Amino acid sequence: MTIFVVRIELHAPHDTEDNYKRLHSAMQRTGFPRTSAEHHLPPAEYMSENVAHTNNKELFDRLCGRIRQQKVRGSITIQITPTDAPPFVQTTTL
Numbered sequence: 001m002t003i004f005v006v007r008i009e010l011h012a013p014h015d016t017e018d019n020y021k022r023l024h025s026a027m028q029r030t031g032f033p034r035t036s037a038e039h040h041l042p043p044a045e046y047m048s049e050n051v052a053h054t055n056n057k058e059l060f061d062r063l064c065g066r067i068r069q070q071k072v073r074g075s076i077t078i079q080i081t082p083t084d085a086p087p088f089v090q091t092t093t094l
Contacts, residue, residue: 004059005087006032006046007079008067014074020044026070030063041089056080 008027010019023044024034032046041047051059059080067076 001049002051002082002084003047003049003086004032004051005081005083006048006063007081008044008046008063009077010044010072011075011077019072019074022070022072023067026067026072027063029070030066032063041087047086056082 006027008023009015010023020043027034027046031050032048034041034046060078063078
């Protein structure tokens, strides 16, 4: 099964806390939570194994539609990475 890791960056001046809250809500409703049983992802990064789509462009369009519905505004960058293995994520104190 393919895992999709999606990173979304909101660009200034729209990178506000309220806009990110709406983004997180949109992504959760699209099946991309920020956490899973094994992972707590960095801010604005999401992961899902349960995505029904044909290709990255279709997924991009679907995400943009859901993000617009949640009234996230401004310029954004979306990076979609399909993979066969979950990302390695670990938090440490240096």
